[in-house]
Amino acid sequence: MPDREDVLRDIDRNFDVAVDKLLKLIAIPSISAEPSGAAPIAEAAEWLKVELDAIGLPAKVVPTKGHPVVLARSAADPDPERTRLLFYGHYDVQPVGDRAQWKHEPFEPRIVEEDGVHRFYGRGASDSKSQLWTVIEALRAWKSVDGDFPADIIVLLEGEEECGSPNLADFIEAYRQELECDVAFICDAEMWSPTQPAITTQLKGLLHERVTISAPNPDLHSGHYGAVAANPIRILSTILAGLHDDKGRVTIGGFYHGVEDLPEPVRRKWLELSKEPGLLGEVDLTGGMGEDGYTPLEAMWGRPTVDINGITGGNQGPGERSVLPGTATARLSFRLVAGQEPEVIRQRFRSHIEARLPKGCRVAFEGANGTSAVVLSQESQFLTASARGLEQEWGTPAVLRGTGGAIPLVEQFSHRLGAECVVIGFILPGDAIHAPDERYDTERLRKGARSWIRILEAILGQATSAT
Amino acid sequence: MPDREDVLRDIDRNFDVAVDKLLKLIAIPSISAEPSGAAPIAEAAEWLKVELDAIGLPAKVVPTKGHPVVLARSAADPDPERTRLLFYGHYDVQPVGDRAQWKHEPFEPRIVEEDGVHRFYGRGASDSKSQLWTVIEALRAWKSVDGDFPADIIVLLEGEEECGSPNLADFIEAYRQELECDVAFICDAEMWSPTQPAITTQLKGLLHERVTISAPNPDLHSGHYGAVAANPIRILSTILAGLHDDKGRVTIGGFYHGVEDLPEPVRRKWLELSKEPGLLGEVDLTGGMGEDGYTPLEAMWGRPTVDINGITGGNQGPGERSVLPGTATARLSFRLVAGQEPEVIRQRFRSHIEARLPKGCRVAFEGANGTSAVVLSQESQFLTASARGLEQEWGTPAVLRGTGGAIPLVEQFSHRLGAECVVIGFILPGDAIHAPDERYDTERLRKGARSWIRILEAILGQATSAT
Numbered sequence: 001m002p003d004r005e006d007v008l009r010d011i012d013r014n015f016d017v018a019v020d021k022l023l024k025l026i027a028i029p030s031i032s033a034e035p036s037g038a039a040p041i042a043e044a045a046e047w048l049k050v051e052l053d054a055i056g057l058p059a060k061v062v063p064t065k066g067h068p069v070v071l072a073r074s075a076a077d078p079d080p081e082r083t084r085l086l087f088y089g090h091y092d093v094q095p096v097g098d099r100a101q102w103k104h105e106p107f108e109p110r111i112v113e114e115d116g117v118h119r120f121y122g123r124g125a126s127d128s129k130s131q132l133w134t135v136i137e138a139l140r141a142w143k144s145v146d147g148d149f150p151a152d153i154i155v156l157l158e159g160e161e162e163c164g165s166p167n168l169a170d171f172i173e174a175y176r177q178e179l180e181c182d183v184a185f186i187c188d189a190e191m192w193s194p195t196q197p198a199i200t201t202q203l204k205g206l207l208h209e210r211v212t213i214s215a216p217n218p219d220l221h222s223g224h225y226g227a228v229a230a231n232p233i234r235i236l237s238t239i240l241a242g243l244h245d246d247k248g249r250v251t252i253g254g255f256y257h258g259v260e261d262l263p264e265p266v267r268r269k270w271l272e273l274s275k276e277p278g279l280l281g282e283v284d285l286t287g288g289m290g291e292d293g294y295t296p297l298e299a300m301w302g303r304p305t306v307d308i309n310g311i312t313g314g315n316q317g318p319g320e321r322s323v324l325p326g327t328a329t330a331r332l333s334f335r336l337v338a339g340q341e342p343e344v345i346r347q348r349f350r351s352h353i354e355a356r357l358p359k360g361c362r363v364a365f366e367g368a369n370g371t372s373a374v375v376l377s378q379e380s381q382f383l384t385a386s387a388r389g390l391e392q393e394w395g396t397p398a399v400l401r402g403t404g405g406a407i408p409l410v411e412q413f414s415h416r417l418g419a420e421c422v423v424i425g426f427i428l429p430g431d432a433i434h435a436p437d438e439r440y441d442t443e444r445l446r447k448g449a450r451s452w453i454r455i456l457e458a459i460l461g462q463a464t465s466a467t
Numbered sequence: 468m469p470d471r472e473d474v475l476r477d478i479d480r481n482f483d484v485a486v487d488k489l490l491k492l493i494a495i496p497s498i499s500a501e502p503s504g505a506a507p508i509a510e511a512a513e514w515l516k517v518e519l520d521a522i523g524l525p526a527k528v529v530p531t532k533g534h535p536v537v538l539a540r541s542a543a544d545p546d547p548e549r550t551r552l553l554f555y556g557h558y559d560v561q562p563v564g565d566r567a568q569w570k571h572e573p574f575e576p577r578i579v580e581e582d583g584v585h586r587f588y589g590r591g592a593s594d595s596k597s598q599l600w601t602v603i604e605a606l607r608a609w610k611s612v613d614g615d616f617p618a619d620i621i622v623l624l625e626g627e628e629e630c631g632s633p634n635l636a637d638f639i640e641a642y643r644q645e646l647e648c649d650v651a652f653i654c655d656a657e658m659w660s661p662t663q664p665a666i667t668t669q670l671k672g673l674l675h676e677r678v679t680i681s682a683p684n685p686d687l688h689s690g691h692y693g694a695v696a697a698n699p700i701r702i703l704s705t706i707l708a709g710l711h712d713d714k715g716r717v718t719i720g721g722f723y724h725g726v727e728d729l730p731e732p733v734r735r736k737w738l739e740l741s742k743e744p745g746l747l748g749e750v751d752l753t754g755g756m757g758e759d760g761y762t763p764l765e766a767m768w769g770r771p772t773v774d775i776n777g778i779t780g781g782n783q784g785p786g787e788r789s790v791l792p793g794t795a796t797a798r799l800s801f802r803l804v805a806g807q808e809p810e811v812i813r814q815r816f817r818s819h820i821e822a823r824l825p826k827g828c829r830v831a832f833e834g835a836n837g838t839s840a841v842v843l844s845q846e847s848q849f850l851t852a853s854a855r856g857l858e859q860e861w862g863t864p865a866v867l868r869g870t871g872g873a874i875p876l877v878e879q880f881s882h883r884l885g886a887e888c889v890v891i892g893f894i895l896p897g898d899a900i901h902a903p904d905e906r907y908d909t910e911r912l913r914k915g916a917r918s919w920i921r922i923l924e925a926i927l928g929q930a931t932s933a934t
Contacts, residue, residue: 031786032786033784033785033786033787033788034784034785034786035785094788094789095782095784095786095788097686097782097784097788097790098783101685101686101793163786163787164787190691204690206690206789208787208789210787215754216751216752216753216754217750217751218568218899218902218903219564219568219899219901219902219903220750220901220902221871221872221900221901221902222774222776222800222802222901223671223673223800223802223870223871223872223873224657224767224870224871224872224896225750225767225871226772226774226800226802226871227757227758227763227766227767227770227772227802227871228752228755228756228757228763228766228767229750229751229752229755229756230752230753230754230755230756231756231774231775233707233775233777233778233797234707234708234711234756234775235754236704237703237704237705237707237708237775237778238704238707238708240700240701240704240705240708241701241704241705241707241708241709242708244701283684283687283692283696284683284684284696284827285683285695285696285697286683286697286825286826286827286828287682287683287697287702287825287826287827287828288695288696288697289695289696289697289698289701289825290694290695291694296694296695299694299695300691300692300694300695303694305693305694307689307693307698307789307791308698308700308701308704308780308781309689309781309782309787309788309789309790309791309792310700310780310781310782310783310788310790310792311700311704311778311779311780311781311795312778312779312783313775313777313778314775314776314777314778314798315562315564315776315777315798316565316777316779317500317501317562317564318500318501318502319498319499319500319501319562319630320500320630320631320675320677320776320798320800320835320836321500321561321562321564321776321777321901322561322673322675322774322776322800322901323564323776323777323901323902324774324776325776325777326568326902328778330700331781331782331787333689333690333693333787333789335689335690335693335694358753358754358756359753359754360751360753360754361753361754368787369787403690403691404688404690404691404692404693404694405688405690405691406690429691432685432686433688434686434687434688434689434788434789434790435685435686435687435688435790435793436685436686
């Protein structure tokens with residue numbers, strides 16, 4: 001096996017080029033959840049295909065019913081003797097949200113130096129264009145130095161992760177054979193802290209619900225009828241306020257059915273992690289609303305939640321308007337744990353709302369997403385080797401962590417293909433993902449790319465040195 | 468005194484011209500509460516000045532710190548022997564709100580026949596451009612037939628009623644002398660039913676509050692932090708849900724301080740009115756949220772309320788976004804009764820919110836308006852004569868009613884100038900004022916204009932016949 005230091009040096013030497021390219025990718029507003037994103041999504045897919053082709057990973061842009069998947073493979077006919085590694089990333093991004101809250105342009109990234117850190121801002125800067133770019137840059141460097149990849153490589157870049165991967169299951173079914181692999185690296189996850197890497201072994205499930213309550217009347221003058229007619233905002237507020245009891249538990253009937261407490265060793269490990277500086281230090285939990293009896297990490301990674309993501313009703317204009325609105329809408333998401341079936345939870349939630357609806361009012365639901373939680377093994381050889389590789393690059397052991405986030409592909413791969421998944425990424429809480437002024441920094445990009453070289457080496461060391 | 472039938476016939480004959488002009492006025496989007504309304508407001512004021520000048524009421528457009536007042540007087544030097552009558556209306560309109568909810572263009576009114584009724588749709592069609600137009604058309608006809616007005620006439624048309632008349636007090640102070648009158652007719656009120664006229668003798672006060680709750684963090688990923696960090700939408704919902712107890716009473720400390728129950732005769736009269744078909748038949752009160760122990764009319768006209776007029780927080784985009792928002796905003800209005808001081812209620816409300824704010828969160832308030840309730844005498848000669856005039860035109864007695872609406876000028880005139888006010892208008896609940904597809908019909912316009920002739924005759928009959 002050749003000296004990996006050559007490859008690491010190549011990453012360092014080529015770094016300015018890699019950053020320039022990444023900024024070009026971030027500049028493409030590939031928002032999957034909004035209609036305006038369709039053309040930029042197509043542009044980003046094509047751009048990635050060209051980049052993958054150029055580094056010896058022939059790629060195709062595979063259409064789906066929604067946004068396309070970019071699929072690249074180092075060899076059309078896999079060598080049965082070689083290890084098959086799949087890398088998953090997504091090139092779509094979240095909507096911008098309220099543009100006025102951004103200090104930086106969401107799609108005009110450039111390097112700015114802040115307290116010695118070289119940072120770039122933009123929607124997707126962290127989630128997840130930098131993530132996928134660490135992989136592509138690592139693979140480029142390896143091929144460039146060695147002339148070949150160290151294994152059969154498959155790269156799968158999705159365009160619908162941020163809208164719940166509605167077409168991923170069909171894609172996986174159709175491309176089952178081409179996706180067969182020994183291990184799938186899911187490159188869309190968080191570190192533990194700016195200096196300590198992590199592997200995510202537990203992911204929550206996710207479903208979205210949009211609830212619109214309508215009064216018997218359309219908009220009315222609130223001065224005339226406020227005292228007597230139904231107000232959908234008041235009804236909705238009352239229902240939302242009642243979704244948690246005073247211990248922070250969700251009141252939907254059957255919500256916790258099948259949910260088990262964490263295994264004691266995991267609970268103890270997370271309790272220890274709670275004491276370290278890490279992701280909890282990056283946000284202010286004052287006034288927070290956790291569930292009684294659970295530490296923050298337990299609640300974040302191991303307990304199911306209902307979150308209100310948006311609410312809209314009545315006057316939205318600049319001036320005051322004395323209106324009793326005809327409708328009000330809330331958007332909610334549910335983060336599920338093992339034992340909860342998304343569609344069962346959806347139905348229980350809808351029944352809960354219907355049971356609380358005043359006479360004469362109506363409710364309409366719009367559902368989206370629906371993935372189950374995943375708990376991965378902490379013992380597999382690929383995970384153990386990956387942890388070793390990460391430790392070599394960062395000089396400190398990788399934390400085995402959970403996440404409140406969902407990556408639908410992990411569920412699909414684990415449950416449908418039975419593939420082993422290792423979830424690694426280099427996002428930090430301070431990156432403001434899904435929020436205004438999302439950001440990343442060049443040093444993490446460099447060390448992220450280098451991490452993959454270390455991981456490949458740790459995993460393949462024995463196999464390659466044997467040939 | 469000449470035959471008033473001539474004047475009534477003139478109104479009927481000239482009717483198509485009057486309707487055409489009114490539609491032109493409605494087509495001007497004179498929204499006072501939005502910055503885009505400034506130019507149309509100025510246009511509408513100028514348009515009204517020209518119309519008033521043309522019928523012998525020399526008018527001026529008086530600038531204020533906000534939108535101008537149009538002030539017209541039949542005589543620069545009032546004749547101390549003649550009765551002085553002031554007519555008040557407003558030419559500004561509410562914001563359109565959600566344009567998608569309108570089936571008709573808000574500012575392109577035209578006559579459409581629906582089940583034999585000739586109707587026109589548009590913001591301001593009912594509130595209040597048709598109202599003021601009944602007055603102008605009545606005055607035009609009188610002058611045209613008689614060659615003179617039957618009294619000294621003052622017409623005051625406000626451009627800021629729909630945003631709480633912030634500059635009206637200053638205007639009244641500055642133009643005190645020119646506004647001196649024996650009676651002020653306030654032409655911005657409702658009938659009792661499509662066939663029965665009404666005089667409004669009791670008006671609520673009004674104040675607006677906008678409340679924005681901020682979490683310690685800006686927007687966060689709700690998957691990651693929803694389980695533990697403060698969610699302003701949840702906080703706001705809980706506060707809003709708690710503003711009323713389970714008897715429908717407002718829970719703000721001291722809210723009912725100074726509020727007295729209705730005098731028994733008024734209560735009895737309103738109870739009787741409740742049994743008649745009237746405005747209660749026009750809306751569906753199923754699922755409504757009245758206050759226990761009060762009939763709907765008592766609640767609407769005689770009990771103070773808090774109404775939620777708008778709410779906004781988190782994701783407003785077309786797609787789903789897993790965001791824990793940094794802020795959430797609610798807009799509320801308070802409808803006050805006698806005994807409640809607007810600014811005292813405002814402070815009590817703010818204290819109520821502050822006391823319920825979780826640690827680490829912040830709240831910001833933006834206040835608007837602030838008028839007290841008004842209870843007018845039901846016994847005055849002008850009111851009695853007006854009721855007689857209305858009965859002549861409509862063939863049925865005028866109902867003496869209350870309203871949940873506020874007309875700041877009534878408070879200003881009653882409390883500041885000590886002028887007698889008579890509040891009459893021809894709005895119906897089905898007109899959808901402040902709501903999408905606001906409407907009016909030509910027959911009510913005609914009978915409204917004719918009503919003023921009857922009222923003038925009833926009031927002035929003795930005076931004019933004596934000259």
